[in-house]
Amino acid sequence: MAEIAASKSQVLHLVFGGALQDLDGVAFKNPESLDVVGIYPDYEAAYNAWKDVSHRNLDDALRRYFIVDLQSLIDPEQ
Numbered sequence: 001m002a003e004i005a006a007s008k009s010q011v012l013h014l015v016f017g018g019a020l021q022d023l024d025g026v027a028f029k030n031p032e033s034l035d036v037v038g039i040y041p042d043y044e045a046a047y048n049a050w051k052d053v054s055h056r057n058l059d060d061a062l063r064r065y066f067i068v069d070l071q072s073l074i075d076p077e078q
Helices: 002-007 043-056 070-074
Strands: 013-019 035-040 063-069
Antiparallel strands (some): 013 035
């Protein structure tokens, strides 16, 4: 099992969010207090976390969550 996991390409994803300044942009009201949901080993896990936290905050129109592909920041040539 460890060999299979080691041979699989790891693509880390960050899920985070917070209150936006307005509905038309992506600038946060208070960047110092962003909600970092977590770092996940693949897009599917990140998407599930994003969906869960987004649904819990559905009533707050200004609160948005995002998924960021960290691998592209770690290894831009990949």
